[in-house]
């Protein structure tokens with residue numbers, strides 16, 4: 001996420017008029033996604049992963065711009081003026097939560113999410129910069145977190161800092177979605193069964209527990225089986241099957257190799273011996289070293305004589321230095 005620190009990006013984030021010099025107003029919209037229930041489905045014995053709720057449907061980057069365009073057209077109709085405008089959701093150098101707070105949509109909680117006092121935080125943000133002067137809403141100035149610190153205490157990697165920022169390099173959301181390479185060994189056990197994103201600091205928030213009730217946008221309703229994927233089945237996805245399964249989904253972002261890396265870590269954390277055959281298959285036959293390496297780690301976590309024998313066997317045929325090093329530490 002180096003783009004966040006670039007000089008030009010910093011300046012533009014500080015003042016949206018660097019993006020659209022004629023800008024008079026910023027209109028901020030919130031798009032609700034499903035409310036996660038948290039628990040794994042009870043009827044099944046398979047080892048399951050967890051996917052962040054915003055990613056259960058279609059990629060919101062493909063939905064919000066359409067919604068914003070319709071909203072801008074409505075405003076043009078009402079004002080009788082063709083507006084100069086720019087749309088953003090996630091992709092642009094602007095501080096979306098900060099603008100949303102100033103537009104009265106909520107306050108920025110200790111978990112750094114924008115929380116609405118009546119609807120919680122399970123929504124995504126999008127903005128329109130306009131050269132039309134709109135009457136501004138009142139900013140949300142109250143901090144409803146008070147003395148609560150549930151998110152800080154519940155965060156598995158302890159990455160929520162006291163100044164309402166997070167140490168993104170330790171956040172499971174960053175590690176599973178944005179981080180490209182090997183996941184640091186010390187963070188793997190804390191990732192639990194999250195295979196894409198993380199909702200823990202929102203799931204424990206009293207404002208979500210009490211109030212999150214907005215119906216999700218129809219485009220974001222869950223695709224079948226996506227909330228708690230069967231880890232063994234996921235690890236077996238070929239490149240073609242991965243692309244087919246996640247076409248149009250945010251889960252495309254880490255690519256197959258990043259996603260299977262996450263699945264392998266979740267298997268290792270489950271310590272479920274039922275995962276071992278799939279992990280060993282990957283260890284011997286997968287072409288991506290990143291996935292082989294994390295499968296070696298996971299096999300080591302599950303342990304046992306068979307895992308050790310197969311790890312040693314894999315070592316004799318392995319040529320990639322990163323995988324060799326993973327196998328060494330798995331059998332140590």
Ligand code: B12
Pocket residue numbers: 001004010011013014015052053054089090091092093094095096097098111112113114115121122123124125126164165166168171173174178196197198199201
């Ligand atoms: C980078 C990013 C991440 C990173 C870092 C998150 C973070 N907290 O910064 C990672 C990958 C970890 C992440 C995770 C998630 N994200 Co995110 N993420 C973003 C993104 C693209 C940029 C945020 C950003 O700018 N961070 C950088 C730091 C510097 O920002 P900051 O600390 O808020 O900045 C403060 C100060 O540093 C200062 N500042 C910063 N720059 C400048 C410049 C100047 C000139 C000045 C004066 C001051 C200043 O002002 C800010 C005060 O408000 C935004 C979209 C956007 N463009 O805003 C989405 C966004 C924040 N994410 C979103 C979501 C949904 C998530 C997840 C929930 C996804 C998930 N389930 O896995 C998690 C939540 C994790 C968490 N607790 O925050 C939503 C939040 C919606 C909401 N209700 O709040 C957003 C708004 C995307 C969207 N369009 O909806 N995310």
Ligand code: SF4
Pocket residue numbers: 111154155156157158159160166170171172173197198199200201202
């Ligand atoms: S998304 Fe997960 S890892 Fe990141 S801050 Fe929230 S609880 Fe911590």
Ligand code: SF4
Pocket residue numbers: 109110111112144145146148149150151152201204205206207
């Ligand atoms: S869990 Fe508590 S401290 Fe964290 S954001 Fe919610 S209200 Fe604020």
